[in-house]
Amino acid sequence: MDVLFKIQLLLVAGTIGCTISAIVSILAGVTPNPITYISLPLCWVLMIKRNLAWKMLWEKWTKK
Numbered sequence: 001m002d003v004l005f006k007i008q009l010l011l012v013a014g015t016i017g018c019t020i021s022a023i024v025s026i027l028a029g030v031t032p033n034p035i036t037y038i039s040l041p042l043c044w045v046l047m048i049k050r051n052l053a054w055k056m057l058w059e060k061w062t063k064k
Helices: 002-027 034-050 052-062
Strands: none
Touching: 002 034, 002 052, 034 052
């Protein structure tokens, strides 16, 4: 189970990294690949709905 959590954590990092990369490329005046426009929202939806590591991190970050 620990290996699965690490894989899901890498998917969270990859999704955030791709989002930052798309924002930086837009700000730099470079048009991202159309696949980016399709895959990035899908990655975010899947990560928020299905990724247990994201849910654990979100609860940790928003805990008062």
